[in-house]
Amino acid sequence: MAKLFFRYAAMNAGKSTALLQVAHNYEERGHQVRIFTARLDDRYGSGYVTSRLGPQRVAETFDAQTDFLATFLEAGQLRPGVACVLVDEAQFLSATQVRALHELAHLHGLPAICYGLRTDFRGELFPGSAMLLALADEMDEMKTICECGRKATMNMRLDASMRRVTEGAQVEVGGNARYRAVCGRCFRQG
Template sequence: MAKLFFRYAAMNAGKSTALLQVAHNYEERGHRVRIFTAQLDDRYGRGYVTSRLGPQRAAEVFTPQTDFLALTQADPGIACLLVDEAQFLSKSQVHALHEIAHLRNLPAICYGLRTDFRGELFPGSATLLALADEMDEMKTICDCGRKATMNMRVDESNRKVTEGAQVEIGGNARYRAVCGRCFRQAA
């Protein structure tokens, strides 16, 4: 029986790298996958899953209007759905991925952040935490050496930002993966 998976972590834990490896493993064995990433994420150009290590691969983009049920019904030959930047999924899209796994026997593996820069759940992540059959926390470390579990937004002077829109696309110049202590101690 297929499952809905949620593999989450703070930034820079290797989520995209892991997704690319899973896609490679399926395809090396002759299975076809469909890879999706959020249209919002344009750090490396729209429609690409890109690892900070260098590997990059074209992917389909999802928007709030993307209908995963219709897409999979029209394409019965796929073996797995892979979703990067899953925190940007809507609640209804996560419900659709859960249905796809359980009623169409098609695994859906989602990779994303659990929380935003304020320590609050993204809507997609909250629904994945509620519905995922399996959840795996991927690990990365804080500058202090502890496990990083938080995403801290920083300004041009590397100071913690505590207000603003939940979604602001950015990489290492805009965010840092930190432990809970460093998150709370940052001014």
């Protein structure tokens, strides 16, 4: 039985690396995967899933207009050939897109494995993450550590002087220069 999976973590936990490994495992066994990443995440160029460790791979992009049902179904039936859908930066999915991935898994037998952040720099759920937490059949928290040594569960946005930012738009793409994965204590202490 196919499922919808949500593998979430704070930044720098290896989500993209894990996605690339899953893709490799499927393909090594002769199965085709389709990989998607958020169009707005262009830190390493648009249309790439890139691990901070170095591995990179071309991916299809999604935005608010992406219709996963239209992408994978024809006349209500699953197009043949794809064994799994892998989604990086899944926090940027819409609720409708998560529902579509859930439908693809449960009504059409196409597993969907989504990797993303659970919360933003304010500690609030992203819309895609909220729906994944509601609908995912399996959820796995990937682990990383805070500078203090505790498990990092939060994402802290930083300004140019490396001070915590607590206000602003929910989405501001950036890497290590803009964000730090921290534990709850360090998040609250700022």
